[in-house]
Amino acid sequence: MPPPLEVVAPAPPAPPRLIPNLGHAVVFFLLLIPTIIVGWIATFLVLRLVFAHMPVRELIGLMTKNVSYMVGAQAVWYGLQWALAALIFTLWWHRPFLEGVQWNAGRARRWFARLALLGLLTGLAITLAGNFVPMPKAPPILEDLTKSTAGAWMLMVFGITVAPLTEELAFRGFLLPGFINVFRWMERRRMIGEGAVRSIGIPISIVLTTIPFALMHSAQVSNSWGPVLLIGMVSVILCIVRLVTESVACGVIVHACYNFTLFAGLLYQTDWFRHLEKLKT
Secondary structure (H helix, E strand, O other), X not given: OOOOOOOOOOOOOOOOOOOOOHHHHHHHHHOHHHHHHHHHHHHHHHHHHHOOOOOHHHHHHHHHHOHHHHHHHHHHHHHHHHHHHHHHHHHHHOOOHHHHOOOOHXXXXXXXXXXXXXXXXXXHHHHHHHHHOOOOOOOHHHHHHOOOHHHHHHHHHHHHOHHHHHHHHHHHHHHHHHHHHHHHHHHHOOOOOHHHHXXXXXXXXXXXXXXXXXXXXXXXXXXXXXXXXHHHHHHXXXXXXXXXXXXXXXXXXXXXXXXXXXXXXXXXXXXXXXOHHHHHO
């Protein structure tokens, strides 16, 4: 009789790729370099057409001191960064960009009311907490607001749309999962267990994401430790939202509504930005 055929068990499927990783996060942040350059060049060329007879030195001064033009340039380079990132990472990951960063817009739509409420309550809580920590009297962010009514409105629109979208994509879309995936990589190689990833890896990743996020905003609040600490607390909440919902879009809603709460107080204080001088008192 012929020998029985040996049954070979199929090889287990390969585990899914760990994306985004820290290398991806570094590339995303490095994309800021060319996009900032292009953004400022584009702004300069537009202003050169509008103010054709203005000397170049004065034009550059206008670009760096006028809030409206500064915000416009920043919006341009953020838009370019999104476009470049979408192209590069779609090709790199062999999957849609929004899928790779766990955008998950459907969850954000379903939970919009709860997310918006969380953002508003976070803004109110942070505002109240600001009464118990040292706060700078005239932070640069307020000085920018007091320069012009148009600039104040532009800064507000930017602060509740473009800024939270870009910051969530950078910090909670790339950096946070990049840190966590370091621990996931260690788990796959049996260096640590799943419990260690949850109890140690995730908290460490939240802290490592929060530090640069808070430091990025420190110049806006005169590098005062009080508001920087409060910004760090907001980052922790946004990290938790991102991890619980598995959706960057959910974090954008919370972040935008949090920022709106801060601007709403300024709107009330200045009578809809008609009396910006009140912010100087």
